[in-house]
Amino acid sequence: MFDVNYNxxxxxxxxxxxxxxxxxxxxxxxxxxxxxxxxxxxxxxxxSLMAFxxxxxxxxxxxxxxxxxMVLFGILGRLISWVVVLLMFFCAVTIPGLILRLFGMNQLDxxxxxxxxxxxxxxxxxxxxxxxFRRQS
Numbered sequence: 001m002f003d004v005n006y007n008x009x010x011x012x013x014x015x016x017x018x019x020x021x022x023x024x025x026x027x028x029x030x031x032x033x034x035x036x037x038x039x040x041x042x043x044x045x046x047x048s049l050m051a052f053x054x055x056x057x058x059x060x061x062x063x064x065x066x067x068x069x070m071v072l073f074g075i076l077g078r079l080i081s082w083v084v085v086l087l088m089f090f091c092a093v094t095i096p097g098l099i100l101r102l103f104g105m106n107q108l109d110x111x112x113x114x115x116x117x118x119x120x121x122x123x124x125x126x127x128x129x130x131x132x133f134r135r136q137s
């Protein structure tokens with residue numbers, strides 16, 4: 001896992017605040033125009049103004065604004081990463097599994113009632129005789 005550096009050089013902190021301010025302003029305009037969500041656009045715009053204020057008055061409030069935004073977006077990033085992982089699992093495992101199950105391709109079909117009578121839990125287990133062991137080698 002990546003460790004967040006909360007104490008980079010002051011010049012880098014100031015530059016990150018400027019980049020963050022510009023990116024958030026662009027995102028606020030995009031959200032307001034494309035998604036027609038004025039409340040969310042205002043919140044993102046306020047965060048952009050806060051980052052820009054930290055850039056302009058860096059000696060007074062810049063470090064505090066930087067730390068506040070780093071912690072806020074760090075928490076947001078951890079939450080979003082879990083959502084992305086869950087969506088990827090759903091798309092990569094659940095949907096293909098449901099499609100295979102729909103067409104009757106269940107490779108893990110097991111007979112738990114007859115498990116003591118056979119050497120395998122699979123319904124159509126191959127015979128385990130000396131001929132099958134010779135074919136494996």
